[in-house]
Amino acid sequence: MIRVGILGYGNLGRGIEAAITQNPDMELRGVFTRRDPASVTIRTAGVPVLHADRLPEMTEEIDVLVLCGGSATDLPQQTPDYAKYFHVVDSFDTHARIPEHFAKVDAAAKEGKKTAVISVGWDPGMFSLNRLYANAILPEGKDYTFWGKGVSQGHSDAIRRIEGVKNAKQYTIPVESALESVRNGENPTLTTRQKHTRECFVVPQEGADLARIESEIKNMPNYFSDYDTTVHFITEEELERDHSGIPHGGFVLRSGATGMNREHKHLIEYRLKLDSNPEFTAAVITAYVRAAYRMGQEGMTGCKTVFDIPPAYLCRQSGEELRKNLL
Amino acid sequence: MIRVGILGYGNLGRGIEAAITQNPDMELRGVFTRRDPASVTIRTAGVPVLHADRLPEMTEEIDVLVLCGGSATDLPQQTPDYAKYFHVVDSFDTHARIPEHFAKVDAAAKEGKKTAVISVGWDPGMFSLNRLYANAILPEGKDYTFWGKGVSQGHSDAIRRIEGVKNAKQYTIPVESALESVRNGENPTLTTRQKHTRECFVVPQEGADLARIESEIKNMPNYFSDYDTTVHFITEEELERDHSGIPHGGFVLRSGATGMNREHKHLIEYRLKLDSNPEFTAAVITAYVRAAYRMGQEGMTGCKTVFDIPPAYLCRQSGEELRKNLL
Numbered sequence: 001m002i003r004v005g006i007l008g009y010g011n012l013g014r015g016i017e018a019a020i021t022q023n024p025d026m027e028l029r030g031v032f033t034r035r036d037p038a039s040v041t042i043r044t045a046g047v048p049v050l051h052a053d054r055l056p057e058m059t060e061e062i063d064v065l066v067l068c069g070g071s072a073t074d075l076p077q078q079t080p081d082y083a084k085y086f087h088v089v090d091s092f093d094t095h096a097r098i099p100e101h102f103a104k105v106d107a108a109a110k111e112g113k114k115t116a117v118i119s120v121g122w123d124p125g126m127f128s129l130n131r132l133y134a135n136a137i138l139p140e141g142k143d144y145t146f147w148g149k150g151v152s153q154g155h156s157d158a159i160r161r162i163e164g165v166k167n168a169k170q171y172t173i174p175v176e177s178a179l180e181s182v183r184n185g186e187n188p189t190l191t192t193r194q195k196h197t198r199e200c201f202v203v204p205q206e207g208a209d210l211a212r213i214e215s216e217i218k219n220m221p222n223y224f225s226d227y228d229t230t231v232h233f234i235t236e237e238e239l240e241r242d243h244s245g246i247p248h249g250g251f252v253l254r255s256g257a258t259g260m261n262r263e264h265k266h267l268i269e270y271r272l273k274l275d276s277n278p279e280f281t282a283a284v285i286t287a288y289v290r291a292a293y294r295m296g297q298e299g300m301t302g303c304k305t306v307f308d309i310p311p312a313y314l315c316r317q318s319g320e321e322l323r324k325n326l327l
Numbered sequence: 328m329i330r331v332g333i334l335g336y337g338n339l340g341r342g343i344e345a346a347i348t349q350n351p352d353m354e355l356r357g358v359f360t361r362r363d364p365a366s367v368t369i370r371t372a373g374v375p376v377l378h379a380d381r382l383p384e385m386t387e388e389i390d391v392l393v394l395c396g397g398s399a400t401d402l403p404q405q406t407p408d409y410a411k412y413f414h415v416v417d418s419f420d421t422h423a424r425i426p427e428h429f430a431k432v433d434a435a436a437k438e439g440k441k442t443a444v445i446s447v448g449w450d451p452g453m454f455s456l457n458r459l460y461a462n463a464i465l466p467e468g469k470d471y472t473f474w475g476k477g478v479s480q481g482h483s484d485a486i487r488r489i490e491g492v493k494n495a496k497q498y499t500i501p502v503e504s505a506l507e508s509v510r511n512g513e514n515p516t517l518t519t520r521q522k523h524t525r526e527c528f529v530v531p532q533e534g535a536d537l538a539r540i541e542s543e544i545k546n547m548p549n550y551f552s553d554y555d556t557t558v559h560f561i562t563e564e565e566l567e568r569d570h571s572g573i574p575h576g577g578f579v580l581r582s583g584a585t586g587m588n589r590e591h592k593h594l595i596e597y598r599l600k601l602d603s604n605p606e607f608t609a610a611v612i613t614a615y616v617r618a619a620y621r622m623g624q625e626g627m628t629g630c631k632t633v634f635d636i637p638p639a640y641l642c643r644q645s646g647e648e649l650r651k652n653l654l
Binding site for chain 2: 015017018019021022023043095098099102119124126128129130131132133135136137138139140183258259260264265266267268269270271272273274275276279280282283284287290305306307308309310311312314315316319320322323324326327
């Protein structure tokens, strides 16, 4: 059994807890929090909730610690800190800071002779893997990534900061005609506006100026002004009823050519359609918990990404079973 | 530079030759054939065509040998034979015999301290990888594979064996409504007939009984009787003009659920749309030539499949570049 710990019990931590119930070779041994542990109720019977400060004394109890904090301030600190004590997996997704994060985590994991896997999830994660495979296969070609249909937390938050807005949810939606053009091998050059539209469901405060809110949203730089944006005003009840989920997904495509004269076109497409963004991210992370554990057992220590991990390490089955059933 | 040899100069061997021109860290050092080398003209200037018998004396000239023979009789012999002398990659695709092939190649490669990668291409190959990743992420779910639209060589050959048929080409086509049902998370149980249709373009001999030919095709056991089949009679010129390509492709999907009560559905879809089946297969193999070479350099000898190979080994770029550009 792989003994797993979770640090941070938000949406992602809850997703890890659920994913462990689908992996019979893993058991949850503890949920760790920086809040008062008595204030956190988890759903797995018999598993303790402990303060994060207790972690350094748990090295005999836990094989792999999953770090479920945010990329802005939590993970840059936590992943290097805990990679000295445990095999760890995180979902660090601040792209520009990955080299720096990798270097720190690598040093810590090597010091502790542990295996650390960073930036796991679907983007970065499965989308990255698909970009890599497709680029390796078709060295001459063009990459496209579309996101959605899905909820963007950042854009929803930006709307909620507008005066007169009580609540809001924003969906990023890929433009179907752009997708089709890529699929048809037309290798289009697409502007921001041509790739995605944005749809906003906004609950206004009583008496708020709806025209002003709509205009502020549509003209917000970076977030909305480069997109075709639709704004719907709805009630809090409608928001709760129709928009309480956290769906997401997207498409990674590579269009390329082969042949002595590049006369044959090919399209590689990877698509995700997810009812729950955090639960799917957690499902990916949980598969990499197994990989971190195994690589650790084999002494492959230091920092790894999805690019470095043999796919078979993600699976419970033996090499023999995998070749028989999935090859 | 990775020095590559090709054994067998059919469609696949020609595809490898073309793919090498897209990979600047590789050079073609020889094409080997069991035919009279003087009868084989290749398209790369300055590269010798030699008899296959010369291979054992070429161990200092070639790093990786790509075996481009058939799975029925060539590869079961050739891959173990040559894995003693070179790092090798093959596209062995007789599913039921993979365990046996793996064992023989593994023994030979270990004896020669070489790295052998078997069953590379898109199915087995990229489709297998996608099945594995999707199963690891969503342990509870259902797999679907659809092939096409594409030319089935086996089915085309079967039609050509019918009396009165001069030439023929058969396309396997996925049923769009079945695909949509899977994408909608309906988890359908699909019969053979519900998954694919078959479309045949047949050039009859002069005066042949068309009704009999059509009936023989549609009622042919295993090949056609379980499918909805359409038969078009056309001229040799039309066949040449409209059906001379070797397109193929398909879809690998996994539909699964997460959450404490499996309340959230997810769909993972991987799609290939290929103008040239052999050239795309060759492009995949060529990426794995690099992996075989690198693993060989690092002493990771024996038989491997796509499941065993860290994705980064397929790429020319360093780990640092990959993390920066593709993660």
